[in-house]
Amino acid sequence: MDIVNLLWVAALILLTAFFVATEFAIVKVRSSRIDQLIEEGSSRAVSLKKIDDNLDAYINVCQIGITVTALGLGWLGKSSIERAFHHFFENIDSASLASFLSFIIAFFIVLFFRVVIGELVPKAIATNKAEPIALFVAKPLLLVRFILYPITFILNITAKLIVRLFGLKSIQENDAHSEEELRLILSESYKNGEINKAEMMYVNNIFEFDERVAREIMVPRTEMVCFFKEDSYETNINVIRDGQYTRYPVADGDKDHIIGLINIKELFTGHITSEKESIEPHIRPILHVSESTPIKQALLRMQKERIHMAIVVDEYGGTAGLITVEDILEEIVGEIRDEFDANETPMIEEQEDGSILVDGKVLLYEINEYFDFDLDENEVDTIAGWIINHTVEPSVGSTVGHEGYRFIVEEIDGYQVKKIRIIRPEESKVNTEDDAEE
Template sequence: MDIFNLILFILLIFFTAFFVAAEFSVVKVRKTRIDQLAMNANKNAIIVQKILNNLDGYLSATQLGITIAALGLGWLGEPTFHGLIDPFVAWFGLPEAVTSTLSFLIVFLFVTFLNVVVGELAPKTIAIQKSEQIALLIAKPLYWFYIIAFPLIWLLNGSARLLVRVFGFKTNDSQEAALSEEELRLSMSESYKSGEINQSELQYVNRIFEFDDRLAREIMVPRTEIVCVYKDDTLEENLNVLKQEKFTRFPVADGDKDHIVGLINIKEVFHDVFNNHAKPLEEYIRPIILVIEHIPIKKLLIRMQKEQIHMAVLVDEYGGTAGLVTVEDILEEIVGEIRDEFDSDEQPMINKVSPTITVLDGKVLIEDVNNLFNLHLDDSEVDTIGGWMLSQISDIQLGSSIKVNGYEFKVTEIDGHQVKYIEVIRQNNKDEQVIKKTPADD
């Protein structure tokens, strides 16, 4: 065996591995991470930035390097291992033509095995798993190879571009396109699974995406639950309301809830009462925002911030009061439920009592119920699970239930015609597709 050829053969395997690792690492590496390292004056990262900004050209350089190394391996393979394989094959005493052919096949398979496994597959796997480290490591050598071989790369790359255009395709050097919302969600899920982010961070990001699609009516305090003070009542009567309820701001109604004229802050009222400077209710009234119930909450939040008003009244298409939204209601769509010392007795919107039983607040959105139980309840007419129950059972009563797709939805608390709480029980039968209605007192 020719030692010089063997050394040259090993070098060509190394060059193949280098260019394969370079190709996969620059394709796989995250540009945002490289930009971050470059901002911290990492010299190799700055070179990788240049590579990523001319990705098409540098991929052509890696392909050229792989091709040259492969041609060299093919040229050196037979003479390098011929002396080693021939005596072994000749030992079988076969005819010379058969011996020569068999020797060539063994050398060909051996060289191909080394090239594919050592030169390509192993470097590819390492480069994919350690793309950032490999990209930083190969940056300088790849950069200089590109500079040296630029005329040939320019010719080959230009020819490839021309061929691509002939078939009607566009050429694009950019590595990364903007990710869609769904792709970002998947990316964040993968980051959570790999431990890069925690569950709270993942939930915040998902809520941000959902926040953009929410309407004010989906998070409002419904009209029936609004606690008002009334302009025509005496200060003492309204003070009794303020003492009983544990809110900071109250809407002020002129006659009824369809005519809300402003809001009061109890801090101002109590401050004057405690200092014996109580004034008529009208002097405490501050402006309140009135908007249509279908306004997106992102627009409502911007308006609240701009006007520095923490409460908005939602009106329906007929001009009547539909509900009320506070800044806290909007923020809870991002950060989750916000509880203070007065909310200790407040039940969570979704309470998982056991593996088979979940208690839902009637105001939970149908969309959230569908996601929670993998159902397809219709939310085209109503928004909440309580509203959906009412739409399915006209004479709804305490204990009324509906069975759908392996789950039983049972009313456990009702206030007039408003469904307050629903118990969801997972049934054994998962194949049931038809909604079944069960009267309350059958």
């Protein structure tokens, strides 16, 4: 009889291991991975999807299984093992002492095997092999839940009511990841080689994309190349020779009055077919957006109205700059260069002497990320704006210091700061020592 009971004890420990491994596996496996396996034709994944869609209920099934097996072990294990060891203490005069020693040995043996075989080992295996174990146990777990449904139904309802009394959410309701959590997951996936650097960059750029506004990515008014309605056909054609763009905004009088845009393909096609030397028949509508318009909204409008350019309007109704579809897409995929961009230099470029040459249009958040700074982004958007805020009338050679770094104005066009050279603290120290020696 004791052998039969010991076999029952072993079976209960294995059942404990099954429920523990099942619980950890179904919690750890990703919903997106289950969907992928279903698309690949896995029948087990279909069963696992049913579990994932009602995760609370199946976790409760596992908990009931673990509790029942624990009670069974306490009932059968202690008495069976205690009787097996009792004859070792028959020579002890005190019967109560013999029973106590047998009980202690039985208790620790059952505890050891339950914790090690029933808890720790299956937990470690399920954590490392969550997907195959979840697929393996999916159908048996569905069957167990069907058998225990009346009990689990009552327990689930009771548990949910108590949880809601404390103002908490169930596991299923609290399953979504925040943006920061997704960034951490991406970072870990990159470190483990699951995704490459480009993929991580694209996804991170999409998170940033959602926060960018038109003012931050626009070509400023001072750099806009326009056609003017009142200019001759030849004058506007000469603009193309210098600009080498596909589309040009058309101004009526000045840049504060942009009335449309022209695609040079239409312009030249019209000239070839009709030999008309006028830009007016080829002027198409252009979008106007405010400086604070999110670029995702601007892109949606461009897609809907099939217009690839928008004028950015400031708070006074004047032209602040322009944005194109290319400018918006570059926020996700990085710089897009064509055959006419051969002479363009990177916005942030490391120099041979160790300094960094930065374009004045680089956004402050990019400078903060690149150098791990905390420059205030509330008042201005670009590094050029930050320089102007710290020097009333910047000129070539003007210097601003921050955390040991030196920001030196390298190039100016009128009142616009075009290039800034950033010198690291160690480079600044070397240059200072060289000047002292001279």
